[in-house]
Amino acid sequence: MTVPLTDTAPLSTVDLLTGVLLGAGYRREHGFWQRLISTEPFRRPAGGTPEERLGLAYERLRILNRSLDSGARLAADPRALAALHEWLGPVDPALTTVAGIHYNLFLGSLLDHDAVGSRDLSDHLTMRRVGTFLCTEVAHGNDAAAMETTATYDRARDGFVLHTPNAGAQKFMPNTSPAGGPKSGLVAARLMDDGEDHGIRLFLVPLTDDVRALPGVRVRRLPARMGSPVDHCLTAFDQLFVERSALLGAREGGGGQGDFSSTRADRRRRFLTSIGRVVPGRISMSACAAGSARATLAVAVRYGGHRMISGARGARTVPVNAHRTHHGPLASAMATVFAMSLLHRRALDRWEVCTEEDRAAAERLVAVAKAWITWQARAVIVQCRERCGAQALLENNGMTELVTGVEGAITAEGDNVALYSKAAADLLLAADPDRWDTPLDRTPGDLADPYFLGRLLAAVEKIWFGRARERLLSAIHDDRLARWNAGSGPALRGVEAHAYRQAAEAFAQARAALPGGAARERLTELERLFALEWVARNSGDLLAAGLLSADQVDQLPDATEELIAAVAAHAPELAESFALPAELLADWPIAGPDYADAYDDPEGPWQAGAALASAGTV
Template identity: 80%
Template sequence: MTVPLTDTVPPSTVEQLTGVLLGPEFRHEHGFWQRLISTEPFRRPAGGTPEERLELAYDRLRILNHCLDSGARLASDPRALAALHAWLGPVDPALTTVAGIHYNLFLGTLLDHGCVGRRDLSDYLTMRRIGTYLCTEVAHGNNAAAMETTATYDRERDGFVLHTPNAGAQKFMPNTSPAGGAKSGLVAARLVADGGDHGVRLFLVPLTDDVRPLPGIRVRRLPARMGSPVDHCLTSFDRLFVERDALLGPGEPGDVQAEFRTGPGDRRRRFLTSIGRVTPGRISMSACAAGSARATLAVAVRYGGHRVISGTRGAPPVPVEAHRTHHGPLASAMATVFAMSLLSRRAQERWEACTDEVGRSEAAGLVDVAKAWITWRAREVIVESRERCGAQALLENNGMTELVTGVEGAITAEGDNIALYAKAAADMLFAAVPGGDDGPDRDQRPGDLADPRFLGRLLASVQDIWFARARERVLRTPDADADADALGRWNAASGPALRGVEAYAYRQAAEAYAEARAALPEGAARDRLGELERLFAVEWVARNSGDLLARGLLSGDQVDALAESREELIAAVATHARELADSFALPEELLADWPIAGPGYADAYDDPRGRWHDSPANAR
């Protein structure tokens, strides 16, 4: 019997830890998605070809949309979009991709451009037409300065002619095929009017009907992509005329001058507005990666308790999780998954809290770094969890293979990770406090490895060390010709600067841990979170112990003690691994669809015609 929570029944340890991972309002923010993926339409089907799985993804998209009270409300709420990605990601990566494109990139951009009340959005809200987003070009990525697709203003017809001038200008990877039904897209193109280039703008363009691309539009499916079967395509335009109201912009209909005016900074501002949904998209990619990592780790923890192996020297059989070689990597993964989840929330909350342009820019920088760091760590956790489950985790019915390949998409989607790190490194390189490896005000007092505050200071020092090295390399690079040597200076500094960004991400995650622990009351949940926090920090400090020792921030005895401290923390975390995995709040219906998550996993491979189903005599 389940005892309902009341004011007199305190939350359990698991419930408190769920609140740490998903936020204090997790029932309100995440409950809808937990319930949705527990329903029959979202249960895992058996097998299916890639085309059948793609069709299923679009069918599920329509079911999802029907369950919403408002698609526009979802599109305007970054928290809801992040929750969608966190819960749908482990269930159906293809569905997650097309839902993110439709609600965030397409509908969200229309809302950001003030289209409510000025345009009829009913086709997109009811999904009579599915939305997609066409920005990236084959030869140019999202490099606006090099974008070649044009939209030339035709004054006589008062509209635009969309054109793809060469193969390199084809739009790359949008889901523009007729699969799933009729589609419209937001197309980024260079606006040309009266002989002038007015920068990259967005145009709302019908692309297909239910069967084929519309006249003037060519759509070709790309080769099969690793992971989920989304209909990624190459899309081009052959002098396609669109009405003037296809252009998204601030002007009123018919106000040509207002639409085309490009004062100082207008082009950049308009382009940034056009791609403004990238930041909520990166928040969603972080949530998706963290959710997928939680799911695979939960399955690995459960399987480790179910899978029994022979004991040593005639001892009784033991679950595989009893071995340090098995539970050690999963304990480290658990500390990382909590860090990923906490950093994802920290970045999102910082971005939501900022209203001024400077603060929003800094918060967006944290979102960028968090997206890259979280998706990279998710790959490590997912691969480790898969490996701990052996050959059975390579089978599609056990749910992990799609997530192993799916996380690769998250690493590239909404900005390649290395590019995000490089931008952050360039922004932070000279913003880092000059004056020495450890900054002028860094606390240099010796401390105790059991003290999270001391570990936090060490993490901050690692960041200082790498940025100091990057600055030193810049200063050693000749600068006779500033323009010619800019790339040389960056190349000299980029290696250590990227390490500095990585250290910044670890530091931010550690600070998120500390804040979450401080918010918990004394008790078991706080103890569990403290063990995870220290394990996370100790492992990072150990990786950088040589630098910290060289600068007198760690003693030789402390470096020796790091290994023992790590082993003690692994043992503590592993003892509570199942409880920690339960705090992920994954629905039992989801886990039931992955055989190795349950104790009867071998039954999934039973042969109904096997002789063991006969009488004992026949079986012999």
């Protein structure tokens, strides 16, 4: 990472820290989205029923689409897709959901599978038809490879018959209702020909007009999802015929009509290709979670600065942020939010430049980052909501949607525990497993040294994976599941430690790129606080391994408190570096010093007194 420099004037501390959080080209990469959410169509409306909010989300989607120079270009650019989620997420989670589905899963898959110009995409690029993606089934989520929806080749008509064979095979949660206008979907189905299974493929299928589902398609709205007005549905197919051209990649390889021959390896490759857009989707979930956590934290810091409370024994009033019990959790959240943002950029950068040789490692980092960031976002958002009291429970103050919205990100594009489990298996068994058996580096160090702290974080990862490997190797069960169960507990702890180490390395990289001065000092404080709190959580293991002395364990609480005080002292400036548009913050009453005005009653009894006072009457 490099920080953008200018020949005309040195950048401020805030600008330098914004460059750390959003990347070197943040004005070019993020400026469009910052401006878009500042415009009137994206300002926060007052109230509204779930159906009205859903209608607004689709209306905004069309406004967004008209603002783009090319929807196809957006769909092809994982960095732009991430930026979309990073800025729209705090504004309108429902819009973010339908936009991500349309541009990434739907348009992106079309572009990935078919040669440029081989299919007319004009309806989807102009939003005459909104795109959606149908993969998950009621009975098949993380095991999507076992899905049961079939697409049976009809030789006489040279096309496919889509069918849902049982209730468990219904497509689960795609936004397939007529809300928002006519919809088309990419349907993942098992291609069958003469009783032979040729694996999971994608089919482009018109689903609805602007009133109802089309013949052969059955759509039923699911119960309302917590916090989201998106039109999540159950979707089924009743012997629906589609032309051969509906098959994505229909022209790839092989023979002529009806020739779908493939090996088991080919079928797995095609399945992975069919769901290939899940990787940019995971990057986008990380971006959405990081952006939402930053927005919530900025509001909490601002509110804590102008929410005044009485001091002890009738002393003068002070802002609630003056209390360690209030600013301490927010300081820790600030360190975590920087770590989340930096790990997101690290994963995005790694994915963008990966080659076929290191693609698996890049995908693993993306998956681990998605899980860790969304989990951390939930903790940060809930903590910030609590610090803002009852007012943060009101929808107009913006936090409730984000509290519930992050739950969707935790499950979307791969359930977090499933992602951790796969990463654990890869790191234990596939990625040089012998490294977990090598000796730990017990060279003494100083808790004030970020390099030493980085070594400790790497050691925590090694300790947990070493335990997992030992349990796997010592298990006497012949049952593979039983063996995995024996080691999976510590293995998942190892993946968590892996995420912390990756975030710490991202911190170190960002710090090294900053010039000396206040910005570097602020980032170093955040980096040390982030690392020390994780070291403290694992201090028993580090002490037992001889990596920390008893004196250092005793020093951890004081060292952490000093850093909390340092970070809290600069919290408003750090929150300013999030570069949130003033219009966004203005739509959340508790983000401003005059938040009480949102509750003013024009007919309240105090109004008469105010009117008399303004008229000069006593």
